[in-house]
Every structure is written in structure tokens, then in C-alpha cells.
Amino acid sequence: MVETLNITINKNPNSKLDQIDFDNIQFGKIYTDHLFVAEFKNGEWDNFQINPYDDLRISPASPSIHYGISIFEGLKAYKNDKGEVLVFRPDKNLERMNISAERMCMPLIPEQLYYEALDTLLGIDSDWVPSQVGSSLYVRPFLFSDDDFIGIRPSQDFRFMIITCPVGAYYSKPVKVNIEDHFVRAIEGGSGFCKTGCNYGPAIYPAKLAQEKGYDQLIWTDGKDHKYIEESGTMNIMFIMDGKLVTPALGDTILNGITRDSVLTLARDWGVEVEERKIEVDEVVTAAKEGRIQEAFGAGTAATIAQIELIGHNGTDYKLPAVEDREFSHKVLKELDDIKYGRIEDKFGWIHKV
Numbered sequence: 001m002v003e004t005l006n007i008t009i010n011k012n013p014n015s016k017l018d019q020i021d022f023d024n025i026q027f028g029k030i031y032t033d034h035l036f037v038a039e040f041k042n043g044e045w046d047n048f049q050i051n052p053y054d055d056l057r058i059s060p061a062s063p064s065i066h067y068g069i070s071i072f073e074g075l076k077a078y079k080n081d082k083g084e085v086l087v088f089r090p091d092k093n094l095e096r097m098n099i100s101a102e103r104m105c106m107p108l109i110p111e112q113l114y115y116e117a118l119d120t121l122l123g124i125d126s127d128w129v130p131s132q133v134g135s136s137l138y139v140r141p142f143l144f145s146d147d148d149f150i151g152i153r154p155s156q157d158f159r160f161m162i163i164t165c166p167v168g169a170y171y172s173k174p175v176k177v178n179i180e181d182h183f184v185r186a187i188e189g190g191s192g193f194c195k196t197g198c199n200y201g202p203a204i205y206p207a208k209l210a211q212e213k214g215y216d217q218l219i220w221t222d223g224k225d226h227k228y229i230e231e232s233g234t235m236n237i238m239f240i241m242d243g244k245l246v247t248p249a250l251g252d253t254i255l256n257g258i259t260r261d262s263v264l265t266l267a268r269d270w271g272v273e274v275e276e277r278k279i280e281v282d283e284v285v286t287a288a289k290e291g292r293i294q295e296a297f298g299a300g301t302a303a304t305i306a307q308i309e310l311i312g313h314n315g316t317d318y319k320l321p322a323v324e325d326r327e328f329s330h331k332v333l334k335e336l337d338d339i340k341y342g343r344i345e346d347k348f349g350w351i352h353k354v
């Protein structure tokens, strides 16, 4: 890093902080007092600002609205008992954001811009990072086309922003999931490995249909034959099968989750046998019937671990072992929390202190 960016700070004169009941926060409803914004124009990043959180002005012709030329990330900040703000693996989010950016013909976010934006914003809004057990501050960086031209071509102007919102202690109820055999989230050669707006809008309808059938979520299968398991909703999926941790291998169609990577890293460190490979739907259904699945869960930043209590397939429901008896997922959740809140040594270098 040469010198620091010149970030203009416009403080919010009307803080909402004292109006917030941190014991009852609904996810994604309340945003903090400030946001970060930077512009990409004429091939370079400029105009770095921290502003009061407010609505945007954007061209009605912006390709971000018409064609989904937008990408995003999701990460979390925590407070340790010294009151310091700790961010969990932000380097991985930057890496992934730039992979998405390349696929979507967008400019890369420079490391210096990303960290200065993050640190300055979290510094100014540090009182918004909850200190209640289990609570955190969700951080949403995003990049979108700021052109005023509705032609379909690579955009030239962009805006990079970060907004943040406090999230309460999140008890995620065990979920019932149905194996999807018609709709598709991602296909080989597509954009499934990116966090781009275009992947999420179309996934809502199949999830809604699954909910109408009494499931909470669906399990995506491969877009060609619906033969292999891919992900669960917007989480990576993992099984403890015959005592081994088994998860679909990464590729074009599977989002490279940071929670996934963290769980696999801990498992390997503990000597758990890990398999990243193709998993056939038939293999899971047979193992469920024969009682060879000890645990199944989704892995993602929002809930960390979302227990799967039941898997539906072709109208038959397979109940999985009681959530209380699941040794691995409880242990991994506790270990991750201990790292995120700075209660144990950060031996993998996962914590970034603001």
C-alpha cells in the first residue's frame, strides 16, 4: 500500500442507534447510520465517500436494473469482550467478489479500496456491532453498473458500495428440504459460482413452490440430469455419511462458500475424513433409507450451520437422526463461534481486526 485513499466522511447528524432494540432485530430491516460508496469512471476508481445511509439516485436506463449487472458479497463482523470489532475471513469475500466481477465484465475491486472502505465504515459504525451473545453485524459489499445506456455490452461506469445491518442471535430452526428434480439454479458454463443478482431472482419461484408443499427449502441438483446433489437453497450442503464428511465438489455450478471452506478446514484439522466429490441423489436417498446418514446441514454465513431434519424426494420424506445427537455439526458451530468472537486462538489467521 502506498498512501491511504482520500475518503470523504459525511457524518450522519441523525443517528438511529438509540432507537434500536438490539435484543429484537429482524434480519435485513435495519441498516446502520452510514454507507460507503466509490465510483468507477474513465477506467479508474474515484470519489470515495462515507455518507449517511440513504436511498440512491440511479439512471432508469442502468443495466444493473435491466440485465442484472450487479454482484454482491456477505460477511459478518463480531465484537469480542474487549469491545474490538473482528471480521471473519474478509479476504475470501474479496477474492470471490473479484471472481464474480470478471465473469460479469466488471472492474476488480482493489485490495486497498476494499480494506480501507471496510475498516473506515466499521470504525465509524462500530457502536452498531452488537455485543450480545450470538449477534453480529452483517456486511454487504456490492458492485453494480452505473451506465445510463440500455444496450447489452460491457458497462463502463460502476458503483461499489458497502451497507451493514445488525443481526440478532440467530437460532436457526432445523429445516425440511425437498430434492428438486425440475427447476435449475445453475448449469455448467453458467454463472452459478458467482454471487451475481441474476442467479437469485429466478431461484425464488422454485423455493416458493417447495414451501407450498410444506418444505422450508429445496436441494438443487445438477441442471443436466438432476442426478447429483449441488446445494441447499443459498447454502452449501454437507452430510456425515458412514462417519465421513461428504460434500459436493466445487465447479461452475456451486458457489464456493467461505463457511464450507471453514468447516472442511476444521474437519481435516480434527482428523475427520473429508470427501469432496459428486454425490448422487440415489446415494443420499439409499443412505437415508438405510440409516447411514448421521448428519445433514447447510453451511453459509447467515446461519453458519442450518440443520436438515428431513429430506423429501419424489413424494417420500426421509427423516434424519435427531438434531440433538449430531456431534460434528455442534462441535464445528461452537468452534467457529469461538474463533469469530475471539474466544480462542485464531490459528488459521481468519480474523481481521478493524
Ligand SMILES: *Cc1c(COP(=O)(O)O)cnc(C)c1O
Residues within 6 Å of the ligand: 074, 195, 231, 233, 234, 235, 236, 255, 256, 257, 258, 259, 260, 299, 300, 301, 302
Ligand atoms: C453465499 C452463498 C453460499 C454460502 O457462502 P458463504 O460464503 O459461506 O456465506 C452458498 N451458496 C450460495 C448459492 C450462496 O449464494
